[in-house]
Amino acid sequence: MSVDASGPAAALARIDAIQSRFAVLPGAPTSVAGTTSTPDAVASGSAAPLAAGSTPVTGSFDSVLGDALTRAGAAGGLATDPGAAGDDVGAGAVAAGSRYLGVPYVWGGSDPATGLDCSGLVQRAYADVGVTLPRVAADQARMGSAVPDLAHARPGDLLAFGSPVDHIGIYVGAGRMLVAPRTGEAVMVQDVYRIPTAIRRITGPAATATPAYAVGMPSWVPERWRPLFAIAAARHGVPAALLASVARTESGFNAGAVSPAGAVGLMQLMPSTARGLGVDPRDPAQAIDGAARLLAGHLRRFGSAPLALAAYNAGPGAVERYDGVPPYRETQQYVSRVLGYAGMAA
Known part of the structure; x- marks a missing residue:
């Protein structure tokens, strides 16, 4: 689908498209204070409940992602024009990553045409806004700057789990994250079902990473x-x-x-x-x-x-x-x- 990536009106059009796709995805797990119903957490027995008061789960996914899309659009671009996300790299990454909702989880996957794993999704979403991140979750969890806790997290921050890190997602706000969860499921939005072991903010190519187009790209390319x-x-x-x-x-x-x-x-x-x-x-x-x-x-x-x-x-x-x-x-x-x-x- 193509939209005019010029501002809030385009963002609303993009939200409508995402809503129609999100409605047919596997249902995101529902978190209740102090509990989790996430399948991987139950299977592994490793999930810790989200600390009470760490962040309120308020607002719908639509409103949270809509805000990120609107901010990306106001900065000059949406997921359909991922190179123009302006300085709001995190919002741009959320908008770019939303394009992959419904892509099946494939272990080791880094191509949306065949499937994505958790770190493949993170790498691809940030590449779409011109930021190169490492391939594996443990390395991605060392990029950018540290965020003290989920209460201070912003859309686009990386949420890493496990020690050593074995899972990663992109925070979208309201206690939720965009992730490629596990085999048999697809890229979706889930509640943050356990406390992250690391939260990292990618503030821009100059600060922490190299733009994907910086090496070998002629200056005359728009x-x-x-x-x-x-x-x-x-x-x-x-x-x-x-x-x-x-x-x-x-x-x-x-x-x-x-x-x-x-x-x-x-x-x-x-x-x-x-x-x-x-x-x-x-x-x-x-x-x-x-x-x-x-x-x-x-x-x-x-x-x-x-x-x-x-x-x-x-x-x-x-x-x-x-x-x-x-x-x-x-x-x-x-x-x-x-x-x-x-x-x-x-």
């Missing part, structure tokens, strides 16, 4: 697209600069572009190619991810950036037929232009 290029490039193992250079050459970063030949969107994917990749070419996040996957396949197949770009432009069959960059003027200019933008030798 800010709003940088996290999407960084995420797709890292996921599929292609240079972020090369991927962004394809977008610059193909559409000039115009997500609404349609070529005379029928190529669509930011990455100018033909409809048949987009269908084969399983993406909507008009959705920038999907188009960038699909193009990265396509380019990665060409790089593996042909072994060089010029040939991979030629295959992206003219098709892999043409590259094989000519055993190199095809002698098409358009393709040769295309390869030269993309490599020039990326600062790569032909």
Whole structure:
């Protein structure tokens, strides 16, 4: 779904979408003062009841997440435009993480397309707002700055559990957290069912972590697209600069572009190619991810950036037929232009 990520009105639209998805998710456990009904806590026998008075469980999830989305929107972006969350990194991470409600839990999972585990969700939500966190929960629980207790926690703070840490989630407010709980369940919002062993606040890339797009990302890439290029490039193992250079050459970063030949969107994917990749070419996040996957396949197949770009432009069959960059003027200019933008030798 695409929304106008420009302010509170967009936030309300996003809340409506989240509510419709949240309604069909497995029910979040209900905490009663001094007790817990969380399945993992019962199974492990390790849960401690939330300390009385540590934080009141007030307000609905909708209102809490709505506040985070509204603050993210007021700062310049929502989950649909995750790179523009402004200085409110925590609210941006909550908004970004809400996109993954309903994604199944998979141990070791870090790709929403196949499943997420607890630390995979945390890493992905923060990557979506331009912050790189370590992969595992124990390392994530050492990032940022310490928050003394749950009463002082803000939306976006990391809640770590266990000693050593073996579980982590993202606080959304009102005594609740966004988590990937365990096998057989999906990303959901739960009550904070036991006292965290660590609460960490990620205040921004400059303070505690490196922006995902800071390394190897050309300065001319529009800010709003940088996290999407960084995420797709890292996921599929292609240079972020090369991927962004394809977008610059193909559409000039115009997500609404349609070529005379029928190529669509930011990455100018033909409809048949987009269908084969399983993406909507008009959705920038999907188009960038699909193009990265396509380019990665060409790089593996042909072994060089010029040939991979030629295959992206003219098709892999043409590259094989000519055993190199095809002698098409358009393709040769295309390869030269993309490599020039990326600062790569032909």
